[in-house]
Amino acid sequence: MxxxxxxxxxxxxxxxxxxxxxxxxxxxxxxxxxxxxxASFDQGIFNQVFWNNLHGRFFQSSLSSSLSTNVIHAGEVPTVFYxxxxxxxxxxxxxxxxxxxxxxxxxxxxxxxxxxxxxxxxxxxxxxxxxxxxxxxxxxxxxxxxxxxxxxxxxxxxxxxxxxxxxxxxxxxxxxxxxxxxxxxxxxxxxxxxxxxxxxxxxxxxxxxxxxxxxxxxxxxxxxxxxxxxxxxxxxxxxxxxxxxxxxxxxxxxxxxxxxxxxxxxxxxxxxxxxxxxxxxxxxxxxxxxxxxxxxxxxxxxxxxxxxxxxxxxxxxxxxxxxxxxxxxxxxxxxxxxxxxxxxxxxxxxxxxxxxxxxxxxxxxxxxxxxxxxxxxxxxxxxxxTFYFLIPDSVKPWVYISLPQQWQHVAKIRLLLAQIPPDASVSATTYLVPHLSGRRGILRLPALELRNDAQEVTKVDYAIADLWQLQQYQAAFKDDRRQLQDLAKLVDRLSNNQEYGIIGFQNGVVLLKKGASSDIQATAAWLQFRQQLQILNIQSLNPVTFADYPIAPEKPC
Known part of the structure; x- marks a missing residue:
């Protein structure tokens, strides 16, 4: 030129x-x-901080409390007023x-x-x-x-x-x-x-x-x-x-x-x-x-x-x-x-x-x-x-989620999120946290207990887990496989002891409510999904080559 x-x-x-x-x-x-x-956990932290600021509870966050030394090192229960x-x-x-x-x-x-x-x-x-x-x-x-x-x-x-x-x-x-x-x-x-x-x-x-x-x-x-x-x-x-x-x-x-x-x-x-x-x-x-x-x-x-x-x-x-x-x-x-x-x-x-x-x-x-x-x-x-729909997360084994796949899944998630009242306390998996973070009490699964404004330790009203997302990534990422297995066991335990009831299940996303009776159709869908996971667990006993270049998750604030 x-x-x-x-x-x-x-x-x-x-x-x-x-x-x-x-x-x-x-x-x-x-x-x-x-x-x-x-969007993941940190987006939820900052949104909850802004939401609490808006309601006069400046810089308080139950999500941040779950990362505090009192919870991580001393084993205390997260608080909504942290x-x-x-x-x-x-x-x-x-x-x-x-x-x-x-x-x-x-x-x-x-x-x-x-x-x-x-x-x-x-x-x-x-x-x-x-x-x-x-x-x-x-x-x-x-x-x-x-x-x-x-x-x-x-x-x-x-x-x-x-x-x-x-x-x-x-x-x-x-x-x-x-x-x-x-x-x-x-x-x-x-x-x-x-x-x-x-x-x-x-x-x-x-x-x-x-x-x-x-x-x-x-x-x-x-x-x-x-x-x-x-x-x-x-x-x-x-x-x-x-x-x-x-x-x-x-x-x-x-x-x-x-x-x-x-x-x-x-x-x-x-x-x-x-x-x-x-x-x-x-x-x-x-x-x-x-x-x-x-x-x-x-x-x-x-x-x-x-x-x-x-x-x-x-x-x-x-x-x-x-x-x-x-x-x-x-x-x-x-x-x-x-x-x-x-x-x-x-x-x-x-x-x-x-x-x-x-x-x-x-x-x-x-x-x-x-x-x-x-x-x-x-x-x-x-x-x-950000470009998950353009670039695979792993080549061997192949891990890729297309745009139609994800947006079909999004529609199912929203159906279940709509069932959670805006003032209810909730615990959710990482990628669901931001969308639920505009509330007083929210945690990340598997945590279920928090201390409310009355200084009482109580369990959250709802729990929701997106296991489909973990299922897609578990073949190449060990942490996702471990979380998938742990959360599936948690849902089984909570529903079996009737502490929480399964009130909704859509495309690998399960919604539980404290003290509720499990919905028959949702429970049947959950049991069918659990059978699929058991088959995957059996297959995972064979040696698996994990991706040499997994994308590191964002570090929580």
Whole structure:
């Protein structure tokens, strides 16, 4: 191409087109994921939090309670009045309370997430134009929208980190415009996103100091962010629960601590006092670390790898991930990856501001190729099973659910969900939880007991399990096979001892009601389904080759 076509058009129109395509496609696929019952547990958690906020019970969630250390480690019963702020301190969610009040639905959260990320890209373009010619600014923005670390988290369940890019890009734009009132407002909002979002803000402060642009303000940012995180995690969050020290710090950074609990100060000291272990954690596993860095750099044509500003700003949230443990920490499609993106984009902008002469046709073509590769990997990674109807989950053995199959199943699910009163307590399997989460009492099966507002331990009024979904995946995924067998035994036990009655059965989905008599037809259909499962169990005694590349489930918040 002798002349790049972006130079011939209106860059503002191009950006709006990019943003529009990103918004429409992501909204379509995420809403389809929700309405076809592939949104999972975290979507239910956030929807219940918003629903409780709407009713004046701020940040309470029985679903979050089921993940608390009191339940997991102490064996207590989940409570409907548990405050999630002990797990994640997320006051920024109140910003979107009026929107949810107008449209109280899990789908509203999906719309909100896509809107936040799309708006972040528009602000990024305005930020890039402070330094770069229009065609370069467009390429930076296109790289953002094409990044696997952006697409994957956007196509996931709703999460609080989706606010980070918009707030950080606005904060950086405020620096360039010298709008200090907006800068400090955004700094407060970044900290309000969650308890660890100050890590990214700390990186901005380090850049302001080392670049010598605004050293005094940078020192203030570093002191504010670091001090806030320490006070919040050591003094404020423990007022709600002990989850931060007894569960979350140990799950992410337990290798630096001794004992069954650890504060952030103890984790930091554990890192400082054992530098060798710190170094090993930083680079291992080597293959996954390299793959992760390549995935982050690819859409920006690897420019952030040689940009000092990118390392200053993105280095700290990246360090937080590299030093943590767990299979999802270095997963490019999981929400944590989004925290690294703003620093990489801003670092690329600053690098190009000094090297615009290198933006030649040959490099443009290379860059476009990198963007296309990033889009390709974003699609083929099938983030959060969003493209389940296009990409098989396993090839050997073959596991694939077509669109007609799933939507026929959806119709059956809705028939049973309609029988559950909106004020009844319920326990449901993972993919049914979001659609039932707008209520006071809800759990995930096999849990059945919860403590209500009267401080009484009671069993849920209804239980509903989608065993058909597990049946489709059990051939290739061990966890799904185990859950299928365990839940089938649970239904048998509850119905046989007449504690719950089977009042509905449709296409592998069973609905039980506490204290009810079992429906004859539903019970007959259930027994026939159980015979099919027994045949599968017998067949499963033979050796089975499981997929080498199963899609990892999203980690609960």
């Amino acid at each position: 002798s002349k790049w076509k972006l130079e011939r058009g209106n860059p503002s129109v191009t950006i709006l087109q990019l943003a529009g395509v990103f918004f429409i496609l992501c909204l379509f696929f995420t809403l389809h994921r929700y309405y076809s019952f592939y 405050h999630r702020l002990g797990q994640h301190f997320t006051p920024a969610l109140l910003l979107w309370w009026p929107i949810y009040a107008l449209f109280p639905s899990p789908a509203t959260l999906t719309f909100l997430q896509v809107t936040l990320v799309t708006a972040a890209g528009v602000v990024l373009y305005i930020l890039a134009r402070q330094y770069l010619q229009p065609s370069l600014a467009v390429m930076i923005t296109a790289s953002f929208y094409a990044a696997n670390a952006v697409i994957g988290p956007t196509l996931s369940n709703f999460h609080d980190i989706s606010q980070i890019p918009l707030f950080i890009f606005t904060l950086l734009l405020a620096i360039e415009k010298r709008w200090w009132w907006l800068f400090w407002l955004m700094a407060v909002l970044v900290l309000a996103v969650r308890e660890d979002s100050g890590v990214g803000l700390f990186g901005v402060g380090i850049y302001m100091i080392l670049s010598k642009r605004f050293p005094r303000a940078g020192i203030g940012v570093c002191v504010l962010s670091f001090g806030y995180m320490l006070v919040l995690t050591n003094l404020i969050m423990p007022l709600f629960s002990q989850d931060i020290s007894q569960r979350f710090m140990l799950e992410r950074f337990g290798q630096y601590a001794d004992g069954n609990k650890a504060s952030t100060l103890e984790i930091i000291w554990g890192m400082i006092s054992n530098p060798w272990r710190l170094l090993v954690e930083l680079v291992t596993p080597v293959d996954r670390t390299i793959k992760y860095l390549i995935g982050q750099w690819l859409p920006l044509a690897f420019v952030p790898a040689i940009s000092p500003a990118a390392w200053m700003i993105a280095g700290f949230p990246l360090l937080q991930l590299l030093l943590g443990k767990g299979s999802l920490v270095l997963a490019i499609t999981v929400r944590y990856a989004l925290t690294v993106v703003p620093g990489l984009c801003y670092g690329a902008i600053l690098w190009w501001s000094q090297h615009q002469h290198k933006f030649k046709p040959s490099f443009r073509r290379l860059w476009i190729g990198c963007i296309c590769l990033s889009l390709f990997f974003s699609f083929t990674s099938n983030p959060n099973r």
